[in-house]
Amino acid sequence: MLLGVSIGSSLVVGIVGYVSGSDSLRDAAYSKLTETRESRAREITNYVKNTEDSQVVYSRGTTAINAVTAFSAGFDALQSSQLTTEQNAAVDSIYTKTFAPELTARSGLQTDPTAFDPTSPAARYLQYHYTNPTLDYTATLAKDDAGDGSAWSAANNEYQDYFREIITRFGYEDALLLDTTGNVVYSAYKGVELGTNVQTGPYKGTVLASGYNETLNSNQVDFVKITDFERYQPSLGAPAAWIMSPVGEKGKVTGVMAFQLSIASINGIMTANNGWASDGLGETGETYLAGPDQLMRSVSRQLIENPDQFQKDVISAGTAPDVAAREVEVKGSTLLQPVRTAPVQRALAGETGTDITTSYLGTESIVAYAPLNISGLQWVIVARIDTSEAFAAVNDFTRNLVFAIIALILVVSLLSLILAQVFVRPVRRLVGAVRQVTGGDLSVEVPQGARDEFGDLGNAFNDMSRSLRIKQALIDEQTDENEKLLRTLMPDDVAKRYKEGQETITDVHHDVSVLFADLIGYDAYAAGVDPEKELATLNTIVASFDEAAARMGVESVRTLREGYLASCGLGVPRVDNIRRMVEFSLEIRKIIERFNAQHSTNLSLRIGIDAGTVSSGLVGRSSLAYDMWGDAVNLANRVQQVSGAAGLFVSQSVRDRMHDAVVFVEAATIDTADGSQTVWQIK
Incomplete structure (x- = not known):
């Protein structure tokens, strides 16, 4: 009987411990992932907010106002300029020999260079003097004056260092100034958009154009517009997002200033600068952003750490092979990797929560998802980690618990066999038990003896001990309840x-x-x-x-x-x-x-x-x-x-x-x- 009770108790304790322990460990895994999601959400939201605040400061500053005025005047003056036949040929060669071939290679689509060739005299003049024939943007960023003596070059010589410093320090991809008619009168990198018109030119269908119109029509000098990522042809099809605001003072708008946001900055926040493990995400965890098209807005962790395995996993999970190959080629998944999972869809619907689901890599993962509170952007944030890693502690706990129960049963069995060989007189056992009760140990019981008077006495003692224990437990429980109730009523x-x-x-x-x-x-x-x-x-x-x-x-x-x-x-x-x-x-x-x-x-x-x-x-x-x-x-x-x-x-x-x-x-x-x-x- 002792053996049976001991084994049964061990099993019950083991089952209760397993249920309670495993639930606690699972809850801890969910809680940790949720905390990571909230941390990343705060960081990306603060990044956007700080960027917006900086944009307002820049656009309302005297430097930006004077720059727009100077570049607009210089640009208008160049509308009557004329290039020689050789100079026009040099401008055309930028598109025929460099831009169109590279855009075709990057996008996989045939590009007609004449569709992008600048038509206005000012645009052709500026691109001849400033746009690098090989699109070497490092050289154009460092160039302050082409030495042509134009008013535009004088303005560039005065303000290029100002915008170059902003781009270098804050990691923007480019800085543009546009006049009130849509002309790109300034570009820090002097790319192919320099001098074009976003309302009538080759880039009139971009988010840069729509954002410009919304910003210009806002009639507010402190208005800030942030756009979602889209493939931007002047960046050879790379994803680009813009933050822009009107430039002016005293309620009068004289132009628009636009900064191209850095994908690297966003990826740095979402990957904790590749510090996933130190951020508590182990070997498989990550956080990423997704947009309303259910495509990523940040980079995948596995793409960075193991591109070959990433390509195999996403293809197995349903991603098109050419898309996966493209992600490995450009080392990025923004606007490429689809994440059409239930958590992303629920987050896009405004829900916040956790779930266990199949990830875009095809692995079972626990996921914490939420929408991001960023005005103008319908982005969601997802934190995920493979269940095999997240619940590894549960598996270890279960294994250790099983081993402990087996060891406990073996020890109890051995002790029972030994005790069975020893006969202790019932009275001595009972005297010893009574002394324990007298000492305050209400959990003591004596083993049941033979079916005689001593056996009956032992049973009666055990009943008394249990009764006292139950009553004491009830008293303790009531005391605890009274204590809890009292502490809810007063400090x-x-x-x-x-x-x-x-x-x-x-x-x-x-x-x-x-x-x-x-x-x-x-x-x-x-x-x-x-x-x-x-x-x-x-x-x-x-x-x-x-x-x-x-x-x-x-x-x-x-x-x-x-x-x-x-x-x-x-x-x-x-x-x-x-x-x-x-x-x-x-x-x-x-x-x-x-x-x-x-x-x-x-x-x-x-x-x-x-x-x-x-x-x-x-x-x-x-x-x-x-x-x-x-x-x-x-x-x-x-x-x-x-x-x-x-x-x-x-x-x-x-x-x-x-x-x-x-x-x-x-x-x-x-x-x-x-x-x-x-x-x-x-x-």
Whole structure:
């Protein structure tokens, strides 16, 4: 019987351990992959945002405004220029001998050089003097003045170094300036687009042309347009994306400045500069971008590390052989590698989640996917790793657990055989067991003896031991539940004082930030759903608030159906409590925005923040409640009520301490005991 019980217990423990352990390891794998996806998403979003901000700074600067004016004037002056027959032949040879053959070789399509040959006198003049016959862009970037004495060359001599420095430092592929009629009046690399017109010339169907029209028609000098990648013929069919903005001042647009984004920069972010292993993605993990056409917008890891195996795998998974060969040839997968997988499709539909699916390489992978929040681009991000690697820890755990159970069963069996050879008198066993119980060990039991009085006594003892153990377990369980419940009602230090017998517990706290938040629009939302779903939705929102509060050092004090009261510096004094509370208010507003985006709702928050001295303590006798009161609490509540509309409203004291970090606008005034006070709104 001892042997059977021991073996059965070992098996049960092993099964429970396997289920619990394997689930935990799987969850850890998903969590790690999700964290990697979020990290990469933040990096690529910040890269685009920083690029957009830089674009606005450049386009509104005096240098860019003067450059557009100078190049446009120089370009217009060249429209009356004339080239000699030999000079015209030299321009034509750029297209017949270099550009058209190379574009044909790169694209695989026959190229007619006359379709790209510049027609305007200014374009032909500039390409003769600046465009390298072999399309050596390094040479043209370094060239400041052709020495022809034209106004355009004088402008290039003055501004080429400025744009060359931007391109070199920030990794752009090219910089263009366009006048208000669509002429490319300047190119840093002096490629074949120099002097052409994006509205009437050979590149009028490109995203450069459509982006130019949208930028020019925006009538906003701080407008920024970012385009998706497309195959750009002046770059010999290589993928190109543009970021552009109007150039001008005082509301008058004089041209458009466009920078060609670097694929290498995007690939560097998505590959962590080829540091996948150090980034926690092991030997098979990667992150990549995809567009609405379900083609990659970044490079594949396997293409970099093992091109031959990559070509075999993607072809086996359904990629056309010529496409796979092209990817290996150009060492890139942007606009080439299809990723028509379920996660990409769900992400394009606006969903965020994880899944196990077959990757574009044909391997089973766990995947974390999400759409990217980049204005003007419908890109999604996917993080993946082969299940064989991701769940390797689960397999190792299972193997080790099986070996441990087998070893345990063998040990138990051996011990049982030994004990079977030894007869210990029942009374001694029982005396020893009683002494253990007396010492507080309620888990002790005596082996069952023969069917006699001693055997009955042993059984009775075992029953008593089990009963005591169960009762003690119930008592411990109830004690734990009571402890958990008490800690949900009040902070730990207050709970400790209450358990020690204090009946009147109150504290005064100095320099505490207080936040009142009202959920606006929830009644309208709740009117259309059943009560159970309404409560579940509300709990989801509150749980997100509580998680953000715990993460940012803010303490949740009280939650009502449409209200939320929180403090910072109450339980744990913090010198930066106002900053934390302002950041927390911005964070819960983002939570509501994400909730609206996911559920197509129109909820908003009306938030009031004040800081000062507050009191806290236990209220009531038979029904305890932990509460907070004081002038700061009252003022925070009044501040958020100054307007019926949603917004983040703060008192004068909060604004005084945060005016260097946050933009405030005056919202209203309220009367307080100390006089009239201005209420400010965070923008």
